[in-house]
Amino acid sequence: MEQKTVVLGVIGSDVHAVGNRILDFAFTQAGFKVINIGVLATQEEFIHSAIETNADALLVSSLYGHGEMDCRGLREKCQETGIGKIIMYVGGNLVVGKQDFESVKERFLAMGFDRVYPPGTLPDTPIEDLRNDLGMTID
Amino acid sequence: MDLTVRQMDAEEFQRQRQEVLGQWQTGKDVFFEEAVAYQKSLPKSKIFAEKLAEGKEKGITYAQPRAGVALINEHIELLRFLQDEGGADFLTSTIDSYTRQNRYTEAQAGIEESAMIGRSMLNGFPAVNHGVAACRQVVESVQVPVQVRHGTPDARLLAEITIAGGFTDYEGGGISYNIPYSKDVSIESTIKYWQYVDRLIGLYEEQGVKINREPFGPLTGTLVPPAISHAVAVIEGILAVAQGVRSLTLGYGQCGNLIQDVAALHTLPVLAEEYLVKLGLPKVMITTVFHQWMGGFPQDEAKAFGVISWGAVTAALGKASKVIVKTPHEALGIPTKEANAAGIRTTKQILTMLKDQSLPMTPELALEEDMILAETRAILDRVLELGEGDAAVGTVRAFQAGVIDVPFAPSRYNAGKILPARDTTGAIRLLDFGNIPFDETIKEFHRERIAQRGRDEDRDPSFQMVIDDIYAIGKGMLVGRPRG
Numbered sequence: 048m049e050q051k052t053v054v055l056g057v058i059g060s061d062v063h064a065v066g067n068r069i070l071d072f073a074f075t076q077a078g079f080k081v082i083n084i085g086v087l088a089t090q091e092e093f094i095h096s097a098i099e100t101n102a103d104a105l106l107v108s109s110l111y112g113h114g115e116m117d118c119r120g121l122r123e124k125c126q127e128t129g130i131g132k133i134i135m136y137v138g139g140n141l142v143v144g145k146q147d148f149e150s151v152k153e154r155f156l157a158m159g160f161d162r163v164y165p166p167g168t169l170p171d172t173p174i175e176d177l178r179n180d181l182g183m184t185i186d
Numbered sequence: 187m188d189l190t191v192r193q194m195d196a197e198e199f200q201r202q203r204q205e206v207l208g209q210w211q212t213g214k215d216v217f218f219e220e221a222v223a224y225q226k227s228l229p230k231s232k233i234f235a236e237k238l239a240e241g242k243e244k245g246i247t248y249a250q251p252r253a254g255v256a257l258i259n260e261h262i263e264l265l266r267f268l269q270d271e272g273g274a275d276f277l278t279s280t281i282d283s284y285t286r287q288n289r290y291t292e293a294q295a296g297i298e299e300s301a302m303i304g305r306s307m308l309n310g311f312p313a314v315n316h317g318v319a320a321c322r323q324v325v326e327s328v329q330v331p332v333q334v335r336h337g338t339p340d341a342r343l344l345a346e347i348t349i350a351g352g353f354t355d356y357e358g359g360g361i362s363y364n365i366p367y368s369k370d371v372s373i374e375s376t377i378k379y380w381q382y383v384d385r386l387i388g389l390y391e392e393q394g395v396k397i398n399r400e401p402f403g404p405l406t407g408t409l410v411p412p413a414i415s416h417a418v419a420v421i422e423g424i425l426a427v428a429q430g431v432r433s434l435t436l437g438y439g440q441c442g443n444l445i446q447d448v449a450a451l452h453t454l455p456v457l458a459e460e461y462l463v464k465l466g467l468p469k470v471m472i473t474t475v476f477h478q479w480m481g482g483f484p485q486d487e488a489k490a491f492g493v494i495s496w497g498a499v500t501a502a503l504g505k506a507s508k509v510i511v512k513t514p515h516e517a518l519g520i521p522t523k524e525a526n527a528a529g530i531r532t533t534k535q536i537l538t539m540l541k542d543q544s545l546p547m548t549p550e551l552a553l554e555e556d557m558i559l560a561e562t563r564a565i566l567d568r569v570l571e572l573g574e575g576d577a578a579v580g581t582v583r584a585f586q587a588g589v590i591d592v593p594f595a596p597s598r599y600n601a602g603k604i605l606p607a608r609d610t611t612g613a614i615r616l617l618d619f620g621n622i623p624f625d626e627t628i629k630e631f632h633r634e635r636i637a638q639r640g641r642d643e644d645r646d647p648s649f650q651m652v653i654d655d656i657y658a659i660g661k662g663m664l665v666g667r668p669r670g
Binding site for chain 2: 059060061062064065067068069072073085086087110111112113115116140142143144145166167169
């Protein structure tokens with residue numbers, strides 16, 4: 048099967064680098080080609096990297112609470128640049144304060160994300176989901 | 187201006203000052219003489235350096251929370267709550283992440299949206315946007331000293347505004363607020379930005395105003411070996427004192443093994459004093475700050491209190507001057523004020539219970555202290571050698587060469603070649619030394635300790651061990667033992 052490509056990054060003014068390194072390692076181990084744009088990543092960087100590498104998915108992390116402001120409009124920008132259907136996942140501490148995760152999830156789904164993950168999710172979960180969403184059957 | 191450890195000349199400082207105060211409209215309200223007079227009007231009980239000196243004399247370990255929200259009134263309410271309900275000995279204004287990247291327009295949008303929807307959209311207090319008068323309102327609303335804590339590579343304007351605003355302690359440094367907090371900013375430029383901050387504080391000191399400075403100890407907060415954070419803390423201390431800073435609090439983040447953590451707390455001021463003398467710099471007041479667990483936290487609040495308590499025990503037994511407190515909401519991001527106060531109360535209960543106890547010297551503790559001293563000296567001596575005696579120049583070259591290397595750092599100016607892992611007792615060792623200049627004796631010590639863990643777990647040491655260590659705390663362990 049051809050190798051699938053993901054763009055991985057921590058969005059906005061966020062500098063949390065540890066989880067980013069682990070996700071990079073875990074997705075690479077799982078057979079994906081990982082384009083890691085690192086921390087302090089802008090929406091534009093996600094999109095440019097996706098276009099350049101013909102990526103299959105955007106994996107957006109946000110750990111510092113500004114995720115709601117930083118992620119708005121990302122789906123629309125993808126549509127404007129011709130990659131409107133790209134799979135988009137988001138995960139981390141997405142909002143300020145302890146809020147009910149179901150309502151947080153709804154807000155991010157409404158923004159156009161395909162899947163939303165709470166804090167403490169291990170890499171195996173999104174890896175499994177992505178395999179399903181990309182129709183990668185395990186032989 | 188060439189990089190040097192020497193004191194910045196007055197002309198260069200004034201030239202930069204014009205530029206810095208023009209970076210956002212609130213800069214125009216900063217007047218040095220007036221700010222000196224305001225600082226001098228503060229009672230002793232609100233001055234960080236004074237209270238730290240008192241605690242040092244009496245052997246007290248103080249507790250300090252982190253805290254910050256977008257709007258002034260809510261921020262004041264939060265700090266008062268932590269003081270009155272939490273019993274905080276010191277308070278903090280934690281600065282939001284947009285301000286940390288000098289994005290004042292975005293911070294302004296965050297303030298406006300917070301006011302509109304009635305909850306804080308920012309993860310901290312945007313002090314630059316609020317300005318000098320608002321900062322003074324914060325300081326005047328509470329009874330204990332307040333510190334600025336952030337993570338800002340270029341924090342010159344923030345320093346001008348908050349110190350004029352009555353804050354008496356300022357966290358950060360040219361290395362510790364660059365390497366863990368940015369991607370593309372050179373160390374040379376952040377050292378220069380922070381020399382400006384330190385020189386500004388030196389100017390206040392020369393007018394009789396005491397402002398304490400605190401390099402950020404824990405760096406990336408994940409598996410950082412003590413010798414690396416100690417080397418950075420000592421260098422930032424040298425850089426600060428060279429600009430006129432006279433009161434330093436050096437920091438260290440909990441690793442989790444009691445012996446290693448207490449050894450780290452004991453050796454940190456020893457090393458700083460040693461190198462200040464060696465470089466002919468003046469004697470200053472040195473205190474220590476211990477950071478409760480900076481890595482990932484368990485989501486369960488009861489388990490989180492367990493982690494908080496272990497940090498409090500270590501701070502008490504290691505006789506830190508103060509401890510920075512975590513909250514039971516840590517795994518989920520910014521805490522409510524109630525959760526924050528609960529973290530402080532938990533910590534203070536332990537600090538007061540253990541105030542008359544300390545960890546006795548044992549062969550294990552002595553060995554750990556000797557290792558940290560030898561490892562830190564190996565790094566610092568190489569830094570000074572690379573800089574031909576100049577700590578600022580040496581630091582830039584040391585990062586280029588990987589002589590200082592911080593694990594899991596986002597900065598591309600960091601080599602990122604070392605790999606830390608826990609030994610079988612949970613102490614942090616190096617699995618891969620990168621270019622850290624340790625001699626064979628030190629390397630053999632690390633290799634043997636990690637090999638022992640490998641034997642205990644029946645596997646070869648590898649990156650998987652490191653990943654297991656990072657996730658271990660969420661599974662109720664310190665050492666990431668293999669699954670199954």
